[in-house]
Amino acid sequence: MFFYLFVLKKNNTFAYQIDNTMNTTTNFMDLKIKSPIIVGSCGLTSDIETLKKIEQAGAGAVILKSVFEEQIMQEMTKNVNMSDYSYSPESYDYVASHTQEQSLDKYVNLIKNAKKELSIPVIASVNCISASQWVSFASKMEQAGADGIELNMFILPSDVHLTTDDVERFYEDTIQSIRRAVSIPVSLKMSPYFSSLARVAQKGSWMGISNLHIFNRFAQQDINIDKICTEPANVFSTSGAFPRTLRWTAILSNIIHCPLTAGGGVHKKEDVIKLLLAGASSVQVVSAIYEQGIEFIQEANDLLKSWMQEKGFETIDDFRGKLAVEKNDKSSTFHRVQFMKYFANID
Ligand SMILES: Cc1cc2nc3c(=O)[nH]c(=O)nc-3n(C[C@H](O)[C@H](O)[C@H](O)COP(=O)(O)O)c2cc1C
Numbered sequence: 001m002f003f004y005l006f007v008l009k010k011n012n013t014f015a016y017q018i019d020n021t022m023n024t025t026t027n028f029m030d031l032k033i034k035s036p037i038i039v040g041s042c043g044l045t046s047d048i049e050t051l052k053k054i055e056q057a058g059a060g061a062v063i064l065k066s067v068f069e070e071q072i073m074q075e076m077t078k079n080v081n082m083s084d085y086s087y088s089p090e091s092y093d094y095v096a097s098h099t100q101e102q103s104l105d106k107y108v109n110l111i112k113n114a115k116k117e118l119s120i121p122v123i124a125s126v127n128c129i130s131a132s133q134w135v136s137f138a139s140k141m142e143q144a145g146a147d148g149i150e151l152n153m154f155i156l157p158s159d160v161h162l163t164t165d166d167v168e169r170f171y172e173d174t175i176q177s178i179r180r181a182v183s184i185p186v187s188l189k190m191s192p193y194f195s196s197l198a199r200v201a202q203k204g205s206w207m208g209i210s211n212l213h214i215f216n217r218f219a220q221q222d223i224n225i226d227k228i229c230t231e232p233a234n235v236f237s238t239s240g241a242f243p244r245t246l247r248w249t250a251i252l253s254n255i256i257h258c259p260l261t262a263g264g265g266v267h268k269k270e271d272v273i274k275l276l277l278a279g280a281s282s283v284q285v286v287s288a289i290y291e292q293g294i295e296f297i298q299e300a301n302d303l304l305k306s307w308m309q310e311k312g313f314e315t316i317d318d319f320r321g322k323l324a325v326e327k328n329d330k331s332s333t334f335h336r337v338q339f340m341k342y343f344a345n346i347d
Contacts, residue, residue, distance in 0.1 A: 022305040022308050022309060022314070023314060023315045023316075024036060024301065024304060024305065024308075024316055025315070025316070026060070026259075026281050026282055026316045026320075027259045027281050027282075028060060028061055028121070028211060028259060028261065028281060028282045029061075029121070029123065029147075029148040029185035029186075029187050029210040029211040029259070030185045030210045030211075031061070031121050031147060031148070031185065033060030033061050033120065033121060033282065034058075034060055034120075035058050035059060035060035035297075035301050035304075036060055036272065036276060036280070036281065036282040036283050036304075036316060037058070037059055037060055037272060037282070037283055037285060037297050037300055037301060038059060038060055038061045038062065038063065038261060038263075038282050038283065038284045038285070039054050039059050039061075039062050039063065039284070039285060039286065039289060039297070040063050040263055040284040040285065040286040041063040041064060041065055041066050041125040041150065041152060041189075041286075042065060042286045042289075042290070043065060044286075044289060044290065045062050045063060045064050045065050046064060046065035046110060048110075048113050048114060048117055050294075051114055051117065051118060052117055052118065053294050054289075054294055054297065055118050055119070055120050057294045057295065057296075057297035057298045058297050058298050058301045059120060059297050060120060060121075060282060061120050061121040061122075061123060061147075061282075062114070062118070062120065062121075062122060062123065063123040063125050063150050063284070064107075064110060064111065064114065064122065064123065064124055064125055064146075065110075065125065066125040066126060066127040066152045067103075067104065067107040067124070067125070067126055067127070067137060067141075068127045068128075069126075069127065069128035069129050069130065069133045069137065070127075070129055104137070104140055107124075107140075107141075107144075108140055108141075108143075108144040111124055111141060111144040111145060111146050112144055112145060115144075115145045115146075115147075121147035121148065122145075122146055122147055123146060123147060123148045123149065123150050123187070124138075124141035124144070124146035124148075124149050124150070125149070125150040125151075125152050125189075126138055126141065126149060126150075126151060126152065127152040127153070127154075134151070134174050134177065134178055135177050135178060135181045138151075138178045138181055138182050138186075139181050139182060141182075142182045142183070142184050146184060147184065147185070148184050148185040148186065148187060148210065148211075149178070149182060149184060149185075149186050149187070150186075150187045150188075150189050150213065151174065151175070151178065151186065151187070151188050151189060152189050152216060153171060153174060153188065153189070153190075154191050154216060154218065155167055155170060157193060164195055164196075168194075168200060168203075171188075171200070171204065172203070172204075172207065175188060175204060175207045175208075175209060176207060179207065179208045179209070185210035185211065186208075186209050186210060186211075187209060187210060187211035187212070187213050187261065188204050188209050188211070188212055188213065189213040189214075189215075189216050190204070190212065190213065190214050190215060190216065191215060191216045191218070192214070192215045192244065192248065197248065197252075198251060198252060198255060201214070201252050201255075201256055202252075202255050202256055202257070204256075205256035205257040205258045206257055209258055210258055210259070211258055211259050211260070211261055211281075212252070212256050212258055212259075212260050212261070213260075213261040213262075213263065213284065214245065214248055214249065214252065214260065214261070214262055214263070214264070215244070215245060215248070215263070215264040216264075217237055217241070217264055217286075219232065219235065220232070220233040220234075221233055222234075236287035236290060236291060237264060237265050237267075237286075237287040238265065238267070238287075239265055239267045239268065240265065241264045241265030242264070242265030242266065242267070242271055243265075244264070244265070245262050245263065245264040245265050245266070245275070246262075246274060246275065246278055246334075247334045248262075249262040249275050249278040249279055249280050249324075250278040250279060250323060250324050250325050250332070250334040251325050251332075251334055251335070252279075253278065253279025253280065253321055253324045253325075254279060254321065254324050254325060254326060254327050255327055259281035259282070260279060260280050260281055260282075261280060261281065261282045261283070261284050262275040262278070262280035262282075262283055262284070263283060263284030263285065263286070264284075266283060266284070266285045266288055267287065267288045267291075267292075269296070269299050269300040269303040269304075270303065270307075271283070272285075272300045272303075272304055273303070273304055273307055276304075276316060276319065276320050277319060277320070277321070277322050277323045277324075278321070278323055278324055279320065279321035279323075279324030280320075281316075281320065285297070285300075
């Protein structure tokens with residue numbers, strides 16, 4: 001069945017013919033999803049009505065807002081004052097763990113409701129600061145019915161006493177513990193801040209994870225020079241983040257041993273096609289949904305289908321990774337980093 005997509009570009013209207021039978025199925029965390037577009041973990045994915053609209057717009061899967069150990073701990077200290085329990089530390093422990101349970105129960109209910117209302121995969125996301133809590137949190141997500149778990153892991157490498165090995169061991173130990181504790185697929189959401197990014201990514205992919213997700217984006221700070229104080233920087237990414245995601249997708253996709261989700265700086269509909277060509281199996285979007293609306297998902301799906309048709313590709317596997325860097329090929333343009341005139345085309 002065909003229909004037309006009209007796109008307005010600088011006062012010109014282009015009509016794309018879309019074959020709606022085009023197969024955009026892809027692999028995400030060992031699950032078959034109908035569209036490679038995934039809405040990543042954010043405030044939008046903590047609300048059931050919004051999640052339903054995201055599904056209707058054609059997203060392949062959703063990653064729920066992370067549950068943060070740090071936030072739960074803060075709620076505990078806010079609700080439970082240690083001095084009230086100085087006569088009985090056991091009572092403190094009991095009330096503190098009850099508060100933690102209540103916070104987790106809210107998240108468990110979100111998973112259960114999302115599973116009841118949606119037919120696309122619902123992925124839970126956990127962010128913990130201590131290794132032991134990751135395992136218990138992840139088990140609760142599995143019991144609640146999540147189709148998979150994303151590990152939103154990051155240690156800001158600002159402690160001069162922590163060696164590269166210490167940081168990497170934390171990631172490895174945590175992945176191993178969680179893989180042992182749950183049987184649902186696990187995805188690792190990585191940051192770009194590793195001294196040997198390719199090695200860490202490959203090692204992570206050998207540890208039984210079902211998906212690697214690049215890159216996480218973090219809350220950042222700015223300085224207000226009038227008030228002479230710090231303040232939160234813009235929470236949304238810009239297109240400026242996209243070339244880094246594209247480069248690492250092209251470099252990592254052939255050297256890791258699991259499917260790759262690429263995200264970070266996806267603001268144009270054609271970015272989805274570019275990341276698939278670079279070897280991603282799925283593409284994660286967040287800021288563009290906040291800024292351009294949920295329609296972004298359907299428009300990007302439509303563009304993908306019309307482009308596949310125009311180029312004669314019937315499935316995503318027909319073109320996925322066509323522009324990825326081959327294993328051990330250091331001559332790819334994605335390896336070029338210096339602004340030499342010959343490559344940058346500018347003096
Ligand atoms: C408002 C907002 C909230 C977010 N919350 C989370 C979160 O809870 N857990 C997480 O792993 N990532 C979170 N992220 C990061 C996104 O999932 C995503 O990785 C990042 O924004 C990069 O994608 P983008 O360029 O499409 O925005 C959040 C991002 C935004 C903008």
